[in-house]
Amino acid sequence: MxxxxxxxxxxxxxxxxxxxxxxxxxxxxxxxxxxxxxxxxxxxxxxxxxxxxxxxxxxxxxxxxxxxxxxxxxxxxxxxxxxxxxxxxxxxxxxxxxxxxxxxxxxxxxxxxxxxxxxxxxxxINIHGQHESYELMSPELHISYIDKLAGLESEIEAYQEVYKKYKKLSAELKKATVDESERERKIDLLKYQIDELEDADLRDGEYEELNEQKAVLQNSEKIIEAIMSSRALMNGDEESSGILENLQEINSQLSDISEYMSEVEPINSRIESAIYELEDCLSELTGLTDLVDTDGGSLDSIEERLDLIYTLGKKYGSTIKEMLDFLDKAKKELNALVMYDENREALIKECDKAYKEAEKLAKALSEKRRATSSEFADKVCEEMAFLDMPNVKLVVVQESCELNSLGCDNIEFLISTNPGEPPKPISKIASGGELSRMMLAVKNVLSDKDDxxxxxxxxxxxxxxxxxxxxxxxxxxxxxxxxxxxxxxxxxxxxxxxxxxxxxxxxxxxxxxxxxxxxLDHEGRKQELARIIGGTEMTKASLDYAEEMLRAGENI
The missing domain is CATH 3.40.50.300 (P-loop containing nucleotide triphosphate hydrolases)
Known part of the structure; x- marks a missing residue:
């Protein structure tokens, strides 16, 4: 509490x-x-x-x-x-x-x-305000009161699980159901798309590799010039000695003095390592020139391949991965259409089975609601009679409908507040005071079902x-x-x-x-009740009446 x-x-x-x-x-x-x-x-x-x-x-x-x-x-x-x-x-x-x-x-x-x-x-906490009383004027909510009195929570959950399965299968069947001409049109389109993508023989990462190759070819002269210049600086030419030759001379001179000064030896070892490393670099630079193709035909073929990828990309995806995913999806869709009759027959059987199972559970819910409806109406009328509405007649109208998330029932409460009047929808008859009392009656009837x-x-x-x-x-x-x-x-x-x-x-x-x-204590309550009864001006009569009301309340 x-x-x-x-x-x-x-x-x-x-x-x-x-x-x-x-x-x-x-x-x-x-x-x-x-x-x-x-x-x-x-x-x-x-x-x-x-x-x-x-x-x-x-x-x-x-x-x-x-x-x-x-x-x-x-x-x-x-x-x-x-x-x-x-x-x-x-x-x-x-x-x-x-x-x-x-x-x-x-x-x-x-x-x-x-x-x-x-x-x-x-x-x-449950808060019952005036707005909730107006829920009684919404027929679509009436079914929940019957379900609560009947204690159908677990049965509704079981039904809804089966109903969701049926709706999913029904949607799949609707999607799969196409006429023959439409099916053939889709098959032709998918075959064309699959052939076009398979003929392209796309490979994930290919686009990036091609752009890298294109950049090399477009800058081949600059690349070769830089490589040749670097080789000359390292290995020397007819006019000057290179870095390697100078390092080798340094190595030789330091070797001559290392026997006199031991501190020179580790320095010279590092220079020898640098010589070996530079020799490897020189060898690799020499090999790089063979990778730079200056043939204009290679650049043309790369650009042609990139154009093809761009064209396919406008149809099937912005990246090669998206295009390959499209191809995989198209193959599966084509297979489903080719195997249409067999797949559709299996789906129809599965959907029909789910519908029958949902229908069975819905009818079981419907029977329990029907059995509870008269009990609900009798108890509410009994409560309302106590609340000074003895002539109320409540009728629970239950009609069958198509399967929905709550089963196969439409339920609406009809009431008659005066003898001789036929029951009508609550919204057409009940006043604010009647609605408040009816909601209190309903809540009291359902109190045992509320934790x-x-x-x-x-x-x-x-x-x-x-x-x-x-x-x-x-x-x-x-x-x-x-x-x-x-x-x-x-x-x-x-x-x-x-x-x-x-x-x-x-x-x-x-x-x-x-x-x-x-x-408020007892005296404070008496003063407050007297104020409510008589307004701002309290009289002995209103105070006495308030005292009488309090004592009556205490004796309940």
Whole structure:
């Protein structure tokens, strides 16, 4: 459960720390006091999208931390899989948002990503806001409620694995299915492309070698001149002695004096090594002249080869490797087309087998959904009757459709809120208050299938009052017996049912707005309930009524 929430520089909240308890935690306050900011802060540590606009005016960053205790087995498994360890069984999630748009996230002091926060967060808290109630008006989402009550998670995963295989094979079959004239056209084109590339006899690295040879031929005179000049400098000519001859003379003279001065010997040895090295260089330079072909025909043939590679490159790839890859792919495609009938027949059989397997699993899902639908409708109607909607009739319409990622069913909830009226789509009938109560009813029906320890209800009291509000409060109190519930409410009937009550208020100091969150004692709760009941002007009657409501809530 969420045991502590610390907020710093989020909107009008400068700093606050809230210690939530087990059971039903209610939050009340005047409109604009900052109740939604608490929910926004919780969303932030759950890894949901945030904006730097949340940062308090004048601050460079905002910070939120949430401490969780008594975690479920599923949450523990996800945390462990993500590579994080608990400290004394506690989980601390922190998130900092800066005006630069950067986020810093930590889990038990270690850096984490926003996506990791989200992955872990979905196992910790479920937030049910007004927007989620409107999901009931989206028929495509209704199937998920039936699946959850039926516990079909593993069956759906097994079906989706087979369905993905069928879709892949179906796409391959569609790609492979061509008419005869198109097939022959493709075969002719591929044969031409293969012949053209094979006749070229391309070799990887050839383009670079040819360009190197071309550069040599284009500069042959300069190359030969440099080599000949270098040889003359090393070996000498008729007019002057070369480097080698001079070194040999030095070697001879140093040899003559080495017997008198031992320090000369190592120097002379190095000079002898230089003589041997230069003799090798001279020999190799002599051989290089034979490699320089001055025949213009060789240059023409190289340029002709490069032109061919350039022409082929415009068709089959910018490099020889890409052209060779194209050739390999073309051969495989040609083989598939030549073996078309045999390959297509095998693919048809494999695709048909996958479809039948997916269809079988989809029909099994469909039967389980049909068996669960009446149970779902009965339980929701029972819950809604308790919530002052006794005449609601809920019908789960299940129709067959083509295979899709969820099976072969279209499911839509139809309701009738008054006797004698035929059931119609929720979007055409339900008001905001009815939607809120219906969502609460649905959540209560599915509560046993939900491993989440903390539920948050934001604006669950939209459009209701009187006894309906009291029933919603009772239902929230009932749900809170098996898990922690946080509820933002504007109604005294719901607030009176809380095990813990937090008041959110704002004040202005030095032309700045500050929001405060404080847990109320019994007297504070009475004052707050009286304010909700009677507005700013409290009377003895409103205070007495608030006391009566609190005592009734304590006796549940």
């Amino acid at each position: 969420l045991s502590n929430l610390y907020i710093e520089n989020i909107a009008v909240i400068e700093k606050t720390s809230i210690d939530f308890k087990k059971g039903l935690n209610v939050m009340t306050g005047e409109t604009g006091a900052g109740k939604s900011i608490v929910i926004d802060s919780i969303n932030a540590v759950l890894g949901n999208r945030t904006s730097k606009e949340l940062i308090r005016t004048g601050a460079s960053s905002a910070f939120v931390s949430a401490e969780f205790t008594n975690l479920s087995e599923k949450a523990l498994a996800v945390i462990d899989e993500a590579g994080f360890e608990l400290e004394d069984g506690e989980l601390l999630i922190q998130r900092e948002i800066s005006t630069t748009g950067k986020n810093k996230c930590r889990i038990n002091g270690r850096p984490a990503t926003v996506s990791t926060l989200k992955e872990i967060g979905v196992q910790l 989440i320890d903390t539920l948050i209800f934001d604006e669950v009291d939209t459009g209701i009052s009187g006894s309906a509000a009291q029933k919603v409060g009772l239902k929230l109190r009932e749900v809170s017996k098996s898990r922690q519930v946080l509820c933002v409410t504007h109604l005294a009937q719901i607030a009176a049912m809380g095990n813990s009550h937090f008041k959110i208020s704002k004040s202005v100091r030095d032309e700045k707005t500050f929001t405060k969150v404080e847990e």
